[in-house]
Amino acid sequence: MNRDDPTYQQVHREALSALLDGQGAETDRACRAWRDDPGARADWHAYLLIGELMRSDDVHCAPQHDAQFLGRLRARLAAEPVMLMPAPVTASAQRSWRRAWVAPAAIAAGFVAVAGVLVVTRVAAPDAATTDRSAALTSPAAAPSGTSGAGSVEGRLIRNAELDRYLAAHRQYSNTSALAAPGGRVRNAAAAAPDR
């Protein structure tokens, strides 16, 4: 469809507007439009600005901001190191498969939680100005798990008792650094936490 086509414009505007109102049926179309069409991004920003101005005294961010944010997010994701690649499955490896599942599932749950909170608050926003404020408070807390890609789930979740043995032995030598920093000894102690 031609981007200059008025029908196209109408369709994507409606999709974006629906997304902003928390009606997710047109999400794919809206996301595609946002991705491919600078005009759609400008519209999206305008809609947001209108919405924010209706509810708030604060005037908001620069129009290019969303795209810049996404660019940075993508760059960070691409730079994330590879983690715990499961070994080829053997009969005895069944248990470890289950473990390997935990973090991706938790990460996925994290994203869902972030998205869920925002959807809920967005829907509620027009009714009560206070709800919108709570959205702003909730989101920064959720942000680290979203922006750092995967794995910023709570430290303990991913800790593996088997690995901790090595970690504890490894960190006993933190003092060999020319610095002998106090942090090294604490990290060493932290590594040795028992799992019961």
Add this chain to the structure above:
Amino acid sequence: MLRLTRPSYFGQHLLAAAMTLATVLWPLSGAAGAAAAAPPAPIASGSDARGWLQRIHNAASQRNYQGTLVVTANGGVSSSRLAHYCEGKQYFERIDMLDGQPQRVYRHNGQVLTLWPTAKLARIEQRDAVALFPAVLSGSEEQLFERYEMLSEGGDRIAGHEAAVFLLRPRDGHRFAQRLWAERGSGLLLRADVVAPDGRVLETAAFTELTIGVKAQPESVLGPMRKLDGYRVLRSAPQRTDLQAEGWRLKAPVAGFREISCVKRSLEGAGDGERVGSADVLQTIFSDGLTHVSVFVEPFRADRHRAGTAAFGATHTLMQPLGPHWVTVMGDVPLATLKQFAAALERVR
């Protein structure tokens, strides 16, 4: 922690989430962007840099201090109370882990006692002399400056103390940078960040509250070390050896790292209580003067060993088989450096 390679199947969710997040979180990302653009720092002169390192090193062991230290890695946070006393040539230290399961560590010179009060479990370790007396500084300092350059980044204030800020920047890609905040009076390290090549902070350890020059209270360390009634006590002591004597060698050295110690030990996790294994793990420690890498070699056990890589904060781990043996390489260095160690290790006999 676990991460995935390119979580592409999250793509759709991510895009949607990012679009929404972007609108709410812009103050956060904006601040991050601004912090990344630091002005270029002047290079600290050679003698100056060495002087500061010496002071940082001495202050950590010879000053009396206590405070609260917070370690942040991958969004996880753990805090602890730390007290360190020095009387003559004797060192006393007490660490209380404040998060999760209660745990206390007492150290008197080379003897380290770890207590898990809930589990009524105690572990007494006699630390390896190398781990204990980092007096190898004269050599390791030279080594450090071959591999890192020290940049002065001005001043800052940490936990109420004025600090001088330095960046130890690696001269090659085999190691991470560290940013250090040293108290101006004593040289005590107030904060240390491990920084990836792209500028991301992988791990931070910082005092949030600290008193320097407290009165030494060795009895607060020695007292609990004597009272172990009701505790199940595990003891361990690594045996010193060397890589060659055990029939191994690195066929190619890894740039900047040299072997500083090699021990045979058991890797008793605190988790498995009485199941303390035989001393069948060989641990060789390589140092570049600032950070260290451990290479563990042991017989392969199918019930326990899984090949792969892991990262927690700045600490990366590589696990893989080598013939009938199992090799685990661990250190605060990029994964590629660990791979070099693993590739260079070979059986001599």
